[in-house]
């Protein structure tokens with residue numbers, strides 16, 4: 309719904325000095341109460357988007373709207389946005405209470421209001437009782453919660469989080485993923501979270517924007533992006549994939565390694581060159597003549613929950629299989645997969661073209 313939109317980027321380009329643009333003509337909307345993740349490799353422009361939302365830098369071209377009002381040059385302190393930085397940026401000489409109270413004091417709030425709001429924010433992050441602690445006496449996870457309490461204390465509409473979990477060890481990081489997600493649900497404040505960790509993005513988000521070299525390659529729910537990546541970059545970046553060349557013979561029928569396979573995709577041209585994606589966990593090991601493809605096993609690793617088996621089909625395509633069944637190096641095995649496990653990608657298709665094709669295709673199939 310339009311009135312749910314808090315922030316909108318319209319054809320935003322950002323260029324620092326004479327360098328090539330770090331964001332190219334980026335458009336997207338951020339809605340109320342949702343958890344968004346900006347995901348992409350180092351240098352793709354994630355932090356630049358946060359800085360533009362926060363008001364720490366201005367777009368070179370295009371517009372940034374808050375509630376449909378242009379905000380391009382509105383200063384950071386006039387925006388209903390707070391940022392949690394990677395290193396938390398806490399004040400080491402102030403205790404927990406004063407760290408959280410800082411913004412309210414700057415605003416000139418009265419002492420009793422400050423006390424009420426700080427205690428409420430600390431209650432949200434389970435830190436009541438820690439008010440007088442020094443920052444250096446707090447653990448990594450606790451410091452992060454102080455930083456979040458400081459960000460929520462003056463009830464912003466949006467909280468920006470720039471890789472806030474990257475400094476934590478794996479166990480704490482997983483715990484904090486749950487905590488952050490839960491906190492966002494309870495608060496109902498929109499979170500825009502930056503990470504280059506795809507599992508973290510899949511676990512936490514309502515919506516993910518996958519970025520590459522200053523462009524949003526694809527946006528959607530975690531399952532949309534995992535099940536229907538629009539191109540090789542997204543398929544590769546989000547989880548492990550088998551990506552092999554194919555030819556679309558007709559709707560629902562794709563050819564790969566010299567064989568025809570039923571699939572659930574359509575809207576392609578007859579005999580169009582495509583790429584097909586099958587996730588390693590969607591491949592099942594069978595006897596050689598009971599599978600849909602034959603593969604010669606080249607290597608195998610035991611990963612605890614499954615074996616990671618690599619090999620080649622008769623066309624030389626490489627396949628990666630995650631299976632609870634063991635295979636033997638050098639052995640020929642069969643691979644079985646359901647038609648739904650195949651996802652067909654059109655070469656060079658943009659997200660807009662992908663959406664249009666799906667729409668046209670679903671209208672055509674419903675008209676039949």
Ligand SMILES: Nc1ncnc2c1ncn2[C@@H]1O[C@H](COP(=O)(O)OP(=O)(O)OP(=O)(O)O)[C@@H](O)[C@H]1O
Pocket residue numbers: 324325327330348349350351352353354355356357504
């Ligand atoms: N102030 C600046 N002046 C010039 N170039 C900059 C500036 N800030 C960022 N850049 C460049 O813009 C590009 C995008 O940087 P950005 O920090 O947005 O990427 P990122 O996706 O957040 O990367 P990381 O995951 O490594 O933090 C990089 O090439 C970076 O060197």
